[in-house]
Amino acid sequence: MNQPKSFWNPALKLGIIGGIAVVFIALLGMIEAFATRDIIADVIDMGRVLVFISFFMTGHFAIARKSGAASIENVLQAGVAGLVSAAFLAALMWLLSAMPTMRAVFVNATPVLLKTLLFGLDITIASIGLLALGAAVGALPAGLRFLPESPRRALIRASTWVILVGLLQELLVVTFKTTESLQGLATLLFAKTGLSIAGAVIVFVLIVAFELWRDRYGKTVRVRYDHLPTIQRRATNGVILLSLLAILLALPSILGLFFSEVLVQVGLYVLMGLGLNIVVGFAGLLDLGYVAFFAIGAYTVGILTSTSTEIAFAGGLPFWVGLPIAIAIAAFAGLVLGVPVLKVRGDYLAIVTLGFGEIIRLLALSDFLKPYFAGARGLELIPKPFIGSFELDGPQQLYYVLLVGCVIVAFISLRLKTSRVGRAWMAMREDEDVAQAMGINLVATKLLAFAMGASFAGIGGAINASKLAIIYPHSMNLLVSINVLALIIIGGMGSIPGVIVGALVLVGLPELLREFADFRLLVYGAVLVLMMLVRPEGLLPEARRALELEEFKEEEKATSAA
Amino acid sequence: MLAKKLKHLELTDVFIYLLGLAIVAVVIIGSIATLIQAKYALRAWFDLVLFGVTLGSIYALIALGYTLVYGILRMINFAHSEVFMSGPYIAYFVADAMSKAGLVEQNPLLTVIIIFIVAMLSSTLIAILVERVAYRPLRHAPRLVPLITAIGASFFLQYTFFRLFGPNLKVYPAINLFDASIAFGDFKITYLQIFVITAAGLLMLALHQFVQRTKIGKAMRAVSEDRETAALMGINVDNTIVMTFALGGALAGAAGVLYILVFNQVTAFIGFVPGIKAFTADVLGGIGNIPGAMLGGLFLGVIESLGPTLFLDGLGIAAPYQLKDAIAFTMLVLVLIFRPAGILGERLTEKKA
Known part of the structure; x- marks a missing residue:
């Protein structure tokens, strides 16, 4: 040395x-x-x-x-x-x-x-x-x-928070301004752009203090919580869950139009992410043509509800009739596209599904099917959903549709994950041949994964079509699939909270940081590579998947040592 | 025998075969209808086939890169389409400078040679860089991991070029070297087509000789057969893999130059479609198989060029040319379903599949 x-x-x-x-x-x-x-x-x-x-x-x-x-x-x-x-x-x-x-x-x-x-x-x-x-x-x-570890970590985290708070200044100012008593705080902390100097100092000191407090006492709180009797622990959980729900319900009115629009975007990607999470995360089938099902959902609702006279079968039905049909057709499409690829594995599957996605897009774009899908000009005049005579027209109203959708879909995913089917999916992900030897019906299990994933994307597509009132085939491209894939990988494959975090980070953040939007796909690419190199299990990893990757790391060590 | 087969027949198989039959029926009926209508002269067909062969030989060159890497690492190098794009993209700046210096007019042959050298070197460099940064650390990871890295690397490269060099189309200066053409009676072949096809053919031949005759080629074949044993025999596996990426990169760079000689312009996104097509060509020929990749490329090029007119025009489909990519992707799906080992491919065992 x-x-x-x-x-x-x-x-x-x-x-x-x-x-x-x-x-x-x-x-x-x-x-x-x-x-x-x-x-x-x-x-x-x-x-x-x-x-x-x-x-x-x-x-x-x-x-x-x-x-x-x-x-x-x-x-x-x-x-x-x-x-x-x-x-x-x-x-x-x-x-x-x-x-x-x-x-x-x-x-x-x-x-x-x-x-x-x-x-x-x-x-x-x-x-x-x-x-x-x-x-x-x-x-x-x-x-x-x-420095000793505790203050060192506190300093680094505090600096990170200062940067983060500074970046999210716009959002925070809007939020603070909705409450009378917080308005003063907003003017103290923030300048016209970014934090004020006093604000930066305050945030820094607060975070340092909090981190130091947590290092000293955080464990005791955790231990005390673990020692609570079950009933009380459930009650605490319930209170946390309820307050979370209350915040979620109040968000659009607190944040206003622009940020509600961002939330709607995030919600759409959470829906699709949860769907792809079943296919890729649970069942381990890498699907790069996921956008196909989004497109199928969108076009089904589009055709059924559109009042346009330019396409052959424009139905003029209400959204709520179109939605279940769209889900059913998307799920069916999942089955139909799933059958041919049953025996195709790994990399090949990725390419075939990519091909499917492109075929669907090219068909929607072609002049050949223009009388039915309206071609490159886009399918127009899709109505918004109504509840009674109340039109859900803005993002602040559509937010609730998405919230309900996300909660239902998340609940289904959560229940499926620990069910018999979910365990079959995970067995298949780890080793198809062994899973089959253990008596798992690969055909049914795979097809179910494709159909479930497709139906979730169908919901997303349906809501998106209604939200935009027009569908462009150009927007149904590979990038959507890659976006969804990236967010479940960032969040942690197979992990449901991971999908939500992934959507917030990859879809929400770039919307808030408009300067960042130009570099979005570049950063996605870099993040995919870095994530696989540094933390392949994702930000909020699922326990079992983390274990699988842990095994690989140990093997790696063993081979490099040998 | 038949009874035994019928017994194992499942609903899904029936569905798949019906699907296959339907597509074959469309192709046959469409072709017959088109030929009966006799809308196109023989010359038009000849032009289509010739264009298909030209395009196909470019696909074949790209396809070799996928196949070489797949043969050794058993992974699809998704970033290969960006390796293909980067060569002519970087060479554009050289071509532009030469055009401003008046060299393109004075000595077009030298210009083309310089473009070739620059493009091949750049592509090689990018290929090696991708291998070093994105693939090497993950060589023993579960299969999904390097695949995702490859997709990430592909996007990263695309948008790096897009941001670094700007969004606008880069139009190559006109190189008036291949403008003339030879006519055989009714049929006309441009010098450019001859050049592209010969250059691609020579490069493929060179690669074949390299892999079969040289020591490095031998090492590559050994590593692709069995990496551990090859390592025990004293072959430097890491170097061999780098060499493979370099070879694939150089071929992709050359393919890129041929591509811009035909289409004349580059953007950061020209790689994607030819990349997928080249992969399709690989699957057609049997992935990991070098002659297969060449054959698959030519076949795909011809089908893609001929297909829309031959299969779809007769059925009265409007603007069939828009569906040429869809035809290529359908081919890919069909081959993977019915003959995943490809036309010339070996039977894939679980280890390799």
Whole structure:
């Protein structure tokens, strides 16, 4: 270890990787796009936070493989890694100012990016400052190791929360403003954009205090709860559940139109996620053509309820008649498309289902079926659902339809999971041949998974069609399937709370952070890869699936040791 | 024998065969109807077939990349379609610069050669990078895991190019090297078609020779046969896998250049459809099988080009050309259902399937 070469090598290597990453982020346009969003007003914006995080992570990874002990050696290594990656960014800065023509290739290499990186300083001073910053922020993770674990974690979490609260400023201000007494709090905490300085300090201190409190007393609360008699424990659970429900019911009126629309989007994806979760998460059948069932649900409701005169069978029926028929037809389509692929496994299944999804889209798009599906122009004049004579027209009303739908579907999933069928699905996921040998009827089990998953997507499609009042075949593309797949993977395959978290993170967050929307699919791709590399079981893993992957990790260790 | 078979016949099998029969019936009736109507001259058919062969040889080149990787790792490299896209995309900037320097007019042959080199190198680099970052750490993971990574990598690359180089269409400068054509009586073949088909053929031949004759090729075959044993025999498995990705990448880059010679423009999304088609070609020929991939590519190209007119036009379907992708996907589904091992494929055992 004392050889100078092996001492500096990892730091240099990580520094270079971090440097390439941060230059990459800059050239993608992320820093520039996020620079318009303040985290703390007049102090720091999200673009610069991104630079900070890059340096911090570089430093972190430079010493991540080493033992937890704090040492000056670690600080030096992490600092050097940060410095090297800062040098890359500084080099980019010089390049930008010396060669503005590089914009012809890299569309985001704009003067605005340069200005953001310069922090309004002269380029020489800015470069020196950047290098110093890189070294300091890079060394930070190593320096933090000098602290005991509890305050260290508290500091990191508090910083994360400050960033998060700053990002969600708009949402929080709206929420606070609905209550008279909280209005003062909103003006104290938030500036016009982002947190005010006082707000940032308050959030930081509060979170640190909370984390420290939880580290000291959190366990006792947990233990006390576990020791409660069953009845009281149930009562506590009931109270928590009821208050959660009350909040869910009140959300649209608290949040207003825009955020209700976001919630409706999230709800749609929760519905579809729960459906795909049955197919992929429970039964282990990777379906990339899931959008087909969404499309089938949408078109069924569209044709049955549309009052358009341009298509042959426009029914003009009410939504509530169309919905059950759409669910039934989607489930049937699940069966029909499921039968041919019964013997197709793994990667092949993914490709075949992808093919199905594309075939459905191409058919809906074609001129050949235009008299029935209205072709590329889209199927129009789909009415909104009515309850009595009350039209559920806005997102604030449709929210309740989705809420009811999600609750029912989540309940069904939850019950199915522990049922005989659910266990059969999981056995099949782990090993088809063994499952069959144990007497599981593979044909029936698989088809049921396809049909259930398809019917949930059908509900989603039906509600979406009614919500938009028009269906475009172009919107029924592979990206929808990938979106749904990504959210169940992020949440944790097979885990029902995971689906909800996944939908909130992948669908809700980008809607709230409009600057982020441009990078959505790029980040999805990166997240899918990173998730599989770092945490294949997802954010809220299901116990059994986590075990399966644990096995693989142990095997991996065994093979790498051997 | 028949009685025994009937006894094991299940409802699902009946359904599948009926489905297959229905599609075959549509194809036959459609073809006969089209031919009876005799709307198209022989020349039109010849043009369609020729276009199909041209496109098919490009598919075949891409398909080889999937097949090589599948042969060794038993995984579908979903990101291969982006490897295919990245070559001509990066080469565009070189072509653009050369066009501004006037080189394209002065020396079109040199331009094409440089584009080929740049595209093949870029694609190779991207392929190796994907392998190193996304696949190597997951080599022993359950099957679903690398597949999801592959999908993620594919999207990441697509949108990286989209954001990094901007959303607008990149139109290649006109290269007037292949504009002329030869006529045989009524039939006309452009130089471009000849060039694409020959170049693809030569590359495939080169690959075949490489895999069969060289030491690395031998190592690749050994690793694909049995990785552990190959490792025990002193073959560096990691290097062999990198080599496989590099070869597949280089072929995809070349295919990309041929593609832009035909279609003349790139976006970040041109990879997706040819990628799926090439995979279909692989399945047609039997995945993991190099001659199969070539044959499957040509077959698919011809069917796709000929299919809409031949099968659907006679049935009175409006704008059948819109359904050409649907025909290709239907082929994929049918082959996977009825002959999952492909036309030339080995029987897939559980280990390989």
